[in-house]
Amino acid sequence: MSGMSEGPMTAADAAPDSTRRAVTESSAAVAAPPHAPAPDSVRTGPDARVHEALGVEPPPPPASPPAPYLSAFLAAPLALAVVDRRGQVVTANAALAVMLGVEDPGRLTGLTAAELVDLASDSRTWHTYQEVLRGRQARLTCTRRIKHPDGHSVWVQVTVSPVPGGRTVLLSLTDISARRELQARLRHLQMHDPVTRLPNRTLFFERLSAALEAGAYDGAGSGRIGLCYLDLDGFKAVNDTLGHGIGDRLLAAVAERLTRCADRIGYGRGAAAPLVARLGGDEFALLVEDSAGTEQLAGLAESVLRAVQEPFDLSGQRLAVSASIGVVERHMEGTTATGLMQAADTTLYWAKADGKARWTLFDPERNAHRMTRQALSSGLRPAVERGEFVLEYQPLVNLGDGVLRGVEALVRWDHPQFGMLTPNRFIGLAEEDGSIVQLGRWILRTACRQARSWQLEHPEAPPVYVSVNVAVRQVWDSDLVADVAEVLAETGLAPELLQLELTESAVMGSAGRPLQALQSLSDMGVHIAIDDFGTGYSNLAYLSRLPVSVLKLDGSFVRGFQYDDGGEHATPADAVIVEAMVQLAHRLGLTVTAECVETAAQAARLRQIGCDTGQGWLYSRPVAPDRISALLTAS
Structure with missing residues (x-):
């Protein structure tokens, strides 16, 4: 046409009429205020038919031709599509077509947008998408994995938002595959050990938490889970002698063998192999989901032990190591990750304590005993402060005339949960954690105060001495001499009415501070007794150099004094041994007390041999202080 020059054809000119009209509408809606007045010419022009077809209020006339907006839409590197309220694509640009593997963007027109980007795969996303289409929600953003026709997948971030002033929404897709790949690599580095790559x-x-959670709600499978918790024996020595480089190579080699063991068991079951992980240091774990039972776990543990015990050849360094394994297998229901790991850790400790280079299966009964022991150990010190301990006293009787000469103070723990506990339940624990020092001071003070009280209540009766057990740790970890002197001064009890009992193993071989303490106590006037004599060193020559005044024969000798109905002695060997020890003790100036005297026949034989004092159920069980008062009154 004359008066007009032809220019190059733009992308807008090449686009289909429907595409140009829809994008013109969207672009115009964005370009002009939604409430601007529209002249009649716009409402009756050719674009009005597009607006009417789409059910959209026509926009006011643009300030400039709409072609630039259409060109920008079509040429945008961001994948875009205009979607109507029914969810169908009105128009799409070339970037979206390329992303979806479609040659012509026009072929996307009329397709359901939700199917193109899988928006209906979960109910929550689908509901939000529907709300955006209805204009009830401003935006939807989600991540989807879409499959390209050539076979590769693309991770995209999908955004759906309304177009202002119209009844369409804008769908945009951003390729985030590189970002996802980077995140995956970073997660792999974060979740894997750099030395073993496990x-x-x-x-x-x-994985453990996810398995337990899935097992709690999924009825499929065995509903059981198993764990082998592994620790290398002596790995620290490898690091210390050969260096951490060799140590790391050993860990990597162990990891390879563990993985092979796991793969074999997975192949044999026709299921996924157990998860092999390095938990830190030289600790590894093999997690068996959907366990077939303890037999399967035991077989896995056996194969792991054999694999680890095979020598390792590391650049000319031939190393032989072993492993200890704790094995736990149980129902998933009611099991927590923390509880399972605590059980595995406990069982691994048992395997170490039982001699290493072995596997040990979790035993609920043994664990209950351990838990009780732990509860007692943690409660010892507070129990002393709360006054939960009590003393009972067992009479020490002269075998010649049957008169009460003294009492042995025996501590009991009136535990609020476990009831009355005898010393064998807690004294060993107290020695281990050092609370025996605090408890020992309380026993000494309480026993001496009680002995002085009996003396004041029964002035007419000969005073009885009190015998108190002392642990060797009390000699090392406290000033026993000062403690005894303070208690005697505080209570007013004469030193000769206090007897301290130490075990034979604690006294024999004493030197330095323990020997000095015993000598100072003896010089003070306190009697020193060796308890359970005959079960330890029994070094009588050394005994002559100790400040000891009393031997207490172990009850195992006295129990050998058995008689039949005719009074015939059944075990003469015990009688010969006891008689020899009594005679030797007397020649050393020591007195002898026999423990565990239960029958009159035993007492008679001990008296005949020359034993000085007897203690046992024949005379009395350990009793409360008022029972001893009654005995003193009767005498």
Whole structure:
């Protein structure tokens, strides 16, 4: 046409009429205020038919031709599509077509947008998408994995938002595959051990928690889970002698063998192999989901032991190591990750304590005993402060005339949960954690105060001495001499009315501070007795150099004094041994007390041999202080 020059054809000119009209509408809606007045010419022009077809209020006339907006839409590197309220694509640009593997963007027109980007795969996303289409929600953003026709997948971030002033929404897709790949690589580094390339502690617990959670709600499978918790024996020595480089190579080699063991058991079951993880240091774990039972776990543990015990050849360094394994297998229901790991850790400790280079299966009964022991150990010190301990006293009787000469103070723990506990339940624990010093001071003070009280209540009766057991740790960890002197001064009890009992193993071989303490106590006037004599060193020559005044024969000798109805002695060997010890003790100036005297026949034989004092159920069980008062009154 004359008066007009032809220019190059633009993308807008090449686009289909429907595409140009829809994008013109969307672009105009964005370009002009939604409430601007529209002249009649716009309402009756050719674009009005597009607006009417789409059910959209026509926009006011643009300030400039709409072609630039259409060109921008079509040429945008961001994948875009205009979608109507029914969810169908009105128009799409070339970037979206390329992303979806479609040659012509026009072929996307009329397709359901939700199917193109899988928006209906979960109910929550689908509901939000529907709300955006209805204009009830401003935006939807989600991540989807879409499959390209050539076979590769693309991770995209999908955004759906309304177009202002119209009844369409804008769908945009951003390729985030590179970002996802980077995140995956970073997660792999975060979740895997750099030395062995095995899953690390974080990933292991993530898998364990997920398995337990799935097992609690999924009725499929065995509903059981198993764990082998592994620790290398003596690995620290490898690091210390050969260096951490060799140590790391050993860990990597162990990891390879563990993985092969796991793969074999997975192949044999026709199921996924157990998860092998390094939990830190030289600790590894093999997690068996959907366990077939303890027999399967035992077989896995056996194969792991054999694999680890095979020598390792590391650059000319031939190393032989072993492993200890704790094995736990149980129902998933009611099991927590923390509880399972605590059981595995306890069982691994048992395997170490039982001699190493072995596997041990979790035993609920043994664990209950351990838990009780732990509860007692943690409660010892507070129990002393709360006054939960009590003393009972067992009479020490002269075998010649049957008169009460003294009493042995025996501590009991009136535990609020476990009831009355005898010393064998807690004294060993107190010695281990050092609370025996605090408890020993309380026993000494309480016993001496009680002995002085009996003396004041029964001035007419000969005073009885009190015998108190002393642990060797009390000699080392406290000033026993000062403690005894303070208690005697505080209570007013004469030193000769206090007897301290130490075990034979604690006294024999004493030197330095313990020997000095015993000598100072003896010089003070306190009697020193060796308890359970005959069960330890029995070094009588050394005994002559100790400040000891009393031997207490172990009850195993006295129990050998058995008689039949005719009074015939059944075990003469015990009688010969006891008689020899009594005679030797007397020649050393020591007195002898026999423990565990239960029958009159035993007492008679001990008296005949020359034993000085007897203690046992024949005379009395350990009793409360008022019963001793009654005995003193009767005498």
